[in-house]
Amino acid sequence: MLIQMELLLNITIYLPLLGVVAFLFVKGDEAVKWTSLIVTTVTFFLSLPLIFQFDVANSAIPQYVTEGSPIFSGMDIKYLVGLDGLSLLLFMLTTLFGPIVILASWSSIKKNLIGYFSMLLILQTASLGVFASLDLVVFYVFFELGLIPMYFLIGIWGGSDKIRATIKFFIYTLVGSLVMLVALIYLGYHAGAATGVFEFTSDWRFISGPEYTIGLVEQTWLFLAFALAFCIKVPLFPFHTWLPYAHTEAPTAGSVVLAAIMLKLGTYGLVRVCLPVFPNAFMEFAPMMAVLAVIGIIYGALVAMVQKDVKKLVAYSSVSHLGFVVLGIFAFNTIAVQGAIIQMINHGLSTGALFLIVGMIYDRRHTRMISDFGGIAKKMPVFATMFMIATLASIGLPGLNGFIGEFLILNGAFISELYSNKVYAIISAIGVILAAAYMLWMYQRVMFGPITNKENEKLIDINGREIGLLVPLVIFMVWIGIRPVDFTKYSEEWVDTFITISEEKSVAVIENVKPGDIPDWTARLYNIETGKNNKLLAKQD
């Protein structure tokens, strides 16, 4: 090896940030654009060895780990980054989107280019940091760091109602994550006591490991606090209200990063923290979360159907699609969680592509209203093809990526022991049909039919740059659709291992509980007296 992989991972995370420093030395708008493009492209290529060298058989163990020393004695908070089967693909997705969002902003941003591209690059580092960090405090820091650039991206370069949108986005997310911070500190002291060595620890490897269990009362509160933060970020119904605003007002690149990467932080957090650390609460609340997810799927789809604005339609479709991901995560079996992980990637690719496409048409016509379009396919054949592929991928057409994720999730939800009711999967399947309806109806109204608006006569097809930034996404959509195993193999071992660990931990916690030890509400919630509800115990009997 020419270079240590650990070092390479760190370089990949911080290179975009160094790009911001480079802006101090470059003059002129073109130079700024090219610097950002070069930095993000180099980041992408540097990240490739990380996936090639990845040890698939041991994906449950973090690899390329850099471990700093604890910040001060007794407190095991340290700089700790590495990649495992859960984070690898999302990390790669983030580096892939780096150059794409830069290219997408190439000609549409006119004012304050240095500020704009700095924000995109900081956002890139923050997102990469979240996926790579294995210490929960470091995770939190990166999680929050992403808020600032997004706040400015929407606030400065956004649409007409940008101030309201960006403040709503910021405060909403922050409230959730601050509650999470309190829970995180409590968890840290609790885990620290369990190590016997430290006063505080936030090392994810210990916290999620098989030796560390948490009592039922604490688990319940901690789970709720963490889940609140992540569900706001996802966003799960009924916390979704910030999303359509933020998406509609954000500039194209902002929407793309928001949809493709930042929303994944929520679902990623649910799998990373809630699943292995609070197994009992996770299982107990799973049906409730599934209800919210199903409501989100149907509600998002129905609201998307009546949108007049293409971008808002895609935003609401995100609410619907991420409902699937949450449904898969809480189904708590290998198939469904695998499906959820791959669906995060799929949603990133297809929704990212759709936002790019909406951005392209907006750049040409400065409107996003469906009624302003019609018959565009004749004028822009290449664009029409790309749009079609992204639309079909989003719907979940077999042969494209969306199908794989939705199929696995529905399959897993159908057989899930936690849901113990097939109705979740059945209602969610209606969501897939609705998705086909609103996406295809929108596509038909925008692309086909006679050209009713004279403005559309003058449209020119997308240029080389625009094709170039869509092609990689299309390649991956097809690739995942045809050979999903090339991608699902990375998380297989991870999901298996942690579902087993969680099951064992939950059984251990229940077995150690004596009915008198815990408050009544907890005993009722977890049905301790009857001992029936622990579905896993019941399964073993």
Add this chain to the structure above:
Amino acid sequence: MDYLHDLQSFLPGIIVAVAGLVVIMLDAFRKGVHISYGVTVGALFIALIIGIQSLFGDTGTAFMGMIVYGGTGAFGKVLVLIGTLFCVLISKDYLTDKDLHNGEVYGMLLFATTGMLGLAVSNDLISLFVSLETMSICLYVLAGLFKNEKIGAEAALKYFLLGAFSTGFLLYGIALIYGATGQTNLTEVAAAAEPTLLFLAGVGLLLVGIFFKIAAVPFHMWTPDVYQGTPTTLTAYMATAAKSATFVAFILILTRMLPNAEIANWTNVIQIVAIITMIVGNLIALAQDNVKRMLAYSSIAHAGYLMVGLAAGTAAGYSGVLYYLFAYTLMNIGAFGVIAYYERNHNLDFTEIDSYAGLGFKMPIMGVMLSIFLFSLAGIPPLVGFIGKYYVFAAAIQAGLIPLAIIGVLASAASVYYYLRVMVFLYFKEAHKEYTLKAPGFMFKTALIILAVLTVYYGVEPVLPSTGLIELITSYYAV
């Protein structure tokens, strides 16, 4: 008694006091104000160096137990000196433009600093009172520098009347404590304390006096008017150095005079005051249209966060408070500095938030720095404000005060709105009027850049392979 040793242990204070006398004399003999400025900066710098050295020295008491040296007190001195030094550095241009650049300002500033230095090391109720008064009387004068403006006169008068009133409470409290225990030395009071009504009433009155100085609700009424009417860079001075000194004195009182929770457990009182302070401070700040008033209410809220650490009553809590004061000094002076810059060549109305529209792009460096300071005040990682809040809230959670911590973080979530609002005007709104902005002076710019760099540096310091500041602070409370 080794008097030389005694003097040495209070050397920074003596240097500052002598410099104050020199500045007054220089002014009397009509030397240029630039010499006074130079003497002030030089004296503060030397005092700061000595103060930093004493951080690593031994601890003990001096002047027959009147003051402590080393440990908490030494850190308090450094906080005061950092605050004062940066405030002086950002004051020169601003005061010159406002036609207030006189030697007396520096004289008053140095005497106030002497008081603060004494306050931060008081080990006796008498030295506490004398220091507090030295500080306060000079601050009353500084608050009234805009003597021809209505709000300037209002600030000085309000501050003086309410300050005198609170001093009455403080002194009455000291008298009752002396009556109950026959002692004024903090540790001896602790040794002689009995949970009698007289003693508890005395402590209660003493706390009222302190709550007034740190602007805790419901003793905060003076803050917005005084902060608004005082020249901006001196507002920064009052908000940081004076607050640091009083908080350090508060810690000394709690750890040295009231260590025994069985005799007087004030945790509940501090908790309740902290909760009210955080909520009221943040809620009223939401409604402010004047940036200085907004920062005044925000400083009330910050006093609330600091009291969360005190309420924890543990070593982690006290060290968290000291760290937070350090963080607060950096970011608050920074924020006031940029505001002073924008305000420099305009009248005081220029602190209305409306005049900030579009300013972020006119002077990009200042805009970026104000954003950094405000994000840090809001407690967004990875900036020093987040680290400070983290330590304080972590201490409270560790001490089992989880509801208090939750109220704290929710209050600080609300605070984000008003800090962001300034940035909304700076960046998201178009300028509706052309303003001319003077180029900032070299020292002014350098001071602000240092503050901004420190704000970021201490935000990421925990992950750097260096000896952390928090480790040093924590060592003061290691038993």
